[in-house]
Amino acid sequence: MSPARAVVAAACLLSVALVAGCSDSSPAGPPTPSASASAGVGGQSLAQARQQLASCGGVTNASVKVNQTLSGFNTHRRIWFEATTERTSPDEQRDLVEYLLSLGWSINDVHADEGVSVRLHTSPQVVVGSLLDSSWPDVQYRSAPESFMSVVVVNRPSLEQELGAWPGPRPRAFLGAARGTAQLHDEFANAVLSLKHGLV
DSSP: OOOOHHHHHHHHHHHHHHHHHHHHSSOOOOEEEETOOOOTTOOOOOOHHHHHTOOOOOOOOEEEEEEEEETTEEEEEEEEEEEEEEOHHOOOOHOOOOHHHHHHHHHOSOTTTEEEEEEESSSOOOGGGGGGGTTOOOEEOOOOHHHHHHHEEOOOOHHHHHHHHSSSOOOOOOOOOOOHHHHHHHHHHHHHHHTTTTTO
């Protein structure tokens, strides 16, 4: 091979080597749970949920945060609510717990694969999980000791069964009216309407 051809051949090999060195043959890793969340598809962000929680009626010391645990190379997340209420009616307490669960399920920028937890402080302290026994499947709670009575954990399949696909819609503002109270208000309004139209 002539010197000129040898130079050309060497230049071609160098060009191939440079192109090969710039390419990345490693496959892209799977998206993290938060990166695969359905932000903008429905519901609301964690920041928006915090703002809505701040306006929640009938509660004090209310907060929401994200608990993260690491299992091997996988990160798991759970939405965690904590609040105190002076309400003693089981209906009102149940309404409040269900509202917080709906609020947690509406958060669209956190993929809570471990569901939603609620710690509700009452006086006297009730077993919060028992408030949901009649209407929610597979809730997790303990009846003793007292430090555990305030906590209920609802896993993702149960949330999907009761509230539909994630993320759920932004729930209506919670004003603290119990089912029974709301029903009385409806009956009163109907009575007024009947009187107005001379039906009674």
